[in-house]
Amino acid sequence: MVISEEVLKLLGVESAKELVLELQKALYGLKQAGRLWNQLLHKKLIEIGFEQSLTDMCVYFRRRDGVLLVVGVYVDDLLVTGTEQSAVDAFFGELKEFSVKDLGKVSKFLGMRITRC
Incomplete structure (x- = not known):
């Protein structure tokens, strides 16, 4: 993976011509960040006992x-x-290591209006 000059500057690295870095965490904004977050979640x-839907x-x-x-x-939005x-x-207590917040009863999610029947 090649890291852009802008990201290197944010990390405090001036020149990376012969430098090898191993990132310990995903950096927000990198194209890999969303995938790495999904794998972790x-x-x-x-x-904690969930099964992934087959469909x-x-x-x-x-x-x-x-x-x-x-x-x-x-991505990083959960509907529970x-x-x-x-x-x-x-459930939110089980995910406390991720600093998730319960925003209460949902009325909109991803641009969709949600109503309870």
Whole structure:
């Protein structure tokens, strides 16, 4: 992977003609960042008992003690629903290492208006 001059300057590197760097984390804005985030989130969701949908790779679900949780993923936006609010609340606790926020009941997501029936 070649890192642009602008990114190198942000890292404090003046010249990289014979320099090799190993990035320990994805840098926001790089084309690989979204994919790396998705891989990290996927690993975490599987680790905490979610299964990836066979028909939509961006949907995960978990059934535990009769409670269903469904998570829709679009880059760094998550849409979470479940049969019990306490399970949804607990889910956000399981992802605390990622500093995710529960924005409450959804009314819009990715430009779509969401209504409850």
